[in-house]
Amino acid sequence: MVERGTASTATRLDTTALEERIDRAALTAFRNRLPPSIRPNVAAIFWPTGLLLVAALVLLVFWTSLLGDDLLSPSDPGEGFAAWFLLLPYLGFVAVSAVLVVRALVRRTGRRQYRLHRFAAANGMTYAPVQPGPALPGMIFTPSGTALASDVLARGGRHPVSIANHRSTTGEGKSRERHRWGYVAVRLPVSLPHIVLDAKGNNALGRRNLPVEFARSQRLRLEGDFDQYFELYCPDGYETDALSLFTPEVMAGFIDSVAELDVEIVDDHLFLYSRKDLSTLDPATWRWLFSVVDALIEQVVRWERWRDERLGATHVTQAIGEAPVIHRPPPGVAKQGRRLTPRVEWLWIVAGLLVFLIGVASIIEDIVT
Structure with missing residues (x-):
C-alpha cells in the first residue's frame, strides 16, 4: 500500500569552498588533524618507493655504462635500438616511481580533504x-x-x-x-x-x-x-x-x-x-x-x-459504541522478500562436473587395464 507524500524542496548548495582560495594557516591546522592513512609521514612515503627508485637508478647507471658505446655511437643501428630498448623498463620504472612519490606528496597536503570539509x-x-x-x-x-x-x-x-x-x-x-x-x-x-x-x-x-x-x-x-x-x-x-x-x-x-x-x-x-x-x-x-x-x-x-501483507492481513475491528480501528501489518518485509536470489552459473558447474567425471573415468580405466 502506498500513500502520496509531500514533495521536498530543492537543496541549495554553496559550492564556494570547492574552488575558493585556501587559507594556508587554516589548511595547516586542519591537515594536522588528518589520520595517518590520509597523511602518512614523509619517511613512510619515501622509504619503500625511494628505495626502489634508487635501485632502478643504480641498475640504469650500470647498464648505461655497460652499453655506453652502443648507446652513443653504435656500429649498427639495430644494436643501438636494441641497447635503448633494453633500458626502457628501467627508464619506465624510474618515471613511475617518481610519479608515485609526487602523487603521494600531493595527497599528503590535505587540500582535497580541506575543501570537502569546508563544503560540508x-x-x-x-x-x-x-x-x-x-x-x-x-x-x-x-x-x-x-x-x-x-x-x-x-x-x-x-x-x-x-x-x-x-x-x-x-x-x-x-x-x-x-x-x-x-x-x-x-x-x-x-x-x-x-x-x-x-x-x-x-x-x-x-x-x-x-x-x-x-x-x-x-x-x-x-x-x-x-x-x-x-x-x-x-x-x-x-x-x-x-x-x-x-x-x-x-x-x-x-x-x-x-x-x-x-x-x-x-x-x-x-x-x-x-x-x-x-x-x-x-x-x-x-x-x-x-x-x-x-x-x-x-x-x-x-x-x-x-506494508508487507505476508506479515499479516489488514483488518478492521469495532467495539460496540466505539469508532472502527484499522489494524495493519507491522513494518518490515517477510523473509522471502528480503533478498534477491543470485544467478547460478550452471554452464560452469556442468563444465566442471564433466571435467571431474572424465578424470574419474580415466583413473578407473587405468586401474582396470
Whole structure:
C-alpha cells in the first residue's frame, strides 16, 4: 500500500569552498588533524618507493655504462635500438616511481580533504575523510575482504543521506580483486523488498556494471519506456508490490534522474552506484547529485505506508459504541522478500562436473587395464 507524500524542496548548495582560495594557516591546522592513512609521514612515503627508485637508478647507471658505446655511437643501428630498448623498463620504472612519490606528496597536503570539509560545513553536512568498513546492506559492501569509504559527506534529517567513495579488496593470491565505487545512500522511512534497477546505460560491451547478477526469473518487465533504461529485479511473489511502488510517475522520475546509475533498494536503504567517484571537488557533480537525491526523496516518501501483507492481513475491528480501528501489518518485509536470489552459473558447474567425471573415468580405466 502506498500513500502520496509531500514533495521536498530543492537543496541549495554553496559550492564556494570547492574552488575558493585556501587559507594556508587554516589548511595547516586542519591537515594536522588528518589520520595517518590520509597523511602518512614523509619517511613512510619515501622509504619503500625511494628505495626502489634508487635501485632502478643504480641498475640504469650500470647498464648505461655497460652499453655506453652502443648507446652513443653504435656500429649498427639495430644494436643501438636494441641497447635503448633494453633500458626502457628501467627508464619506465624510474618515471613511475617518481610519479608515485609526487602523487603521494600531493595527497599528503590535505587540500582535497580541506575543501570537502569546508563544503560540508557550508551546507549543513558532516565530513569524514575516511571510514573503515561501512556497515551498510548494499551489494557492494561485502563482509569479506577489506573495505574503506573515503570522503564521506552525510546529511541528517528525516531522510538521512550519505555520499562517499568506496574501495574494497576481495579474494586472495591470484584471485585477489580491487573494486572501486562511488555511492549515494538514502535512508528510507520503512523497510522494503529487495529491488534492483540495473541501468542499461552504464553497461559496457554486454558486461553488467553491478558486481552481482540475479536469477532471470526475478526480472519484472514494466510498461512504457522504463525497460529501455533499466532491468528491474524483485523477489518472486513481490511483483504486485513492485508495481505498487513503481507507479508510472515514479518510473518517469527514475528515468529522468538516475538513468546512468544503478539502484538498489534493500532493507531500509536506497543506494545509487557508480564505478566513478561521486564525492569529488567538481561543483557540477555535487549539484547533479543533490538534484538526484531531491528527486528520489520526492518518490520514496510515497512508500512510507507500504506494508508487507505476508506479515499479516489488514483488518478492521469495532467495539460496540466505539469508532472502527484499522489494524495493519507491522513494518518490515517477510523473509522471502528480503533478498534477491543470485544467478547460478550452471554452464560452469556442468563444465566442471564433466571435467571431474572424465578424470574419474580415466583413473578407473587405468586401474582396470
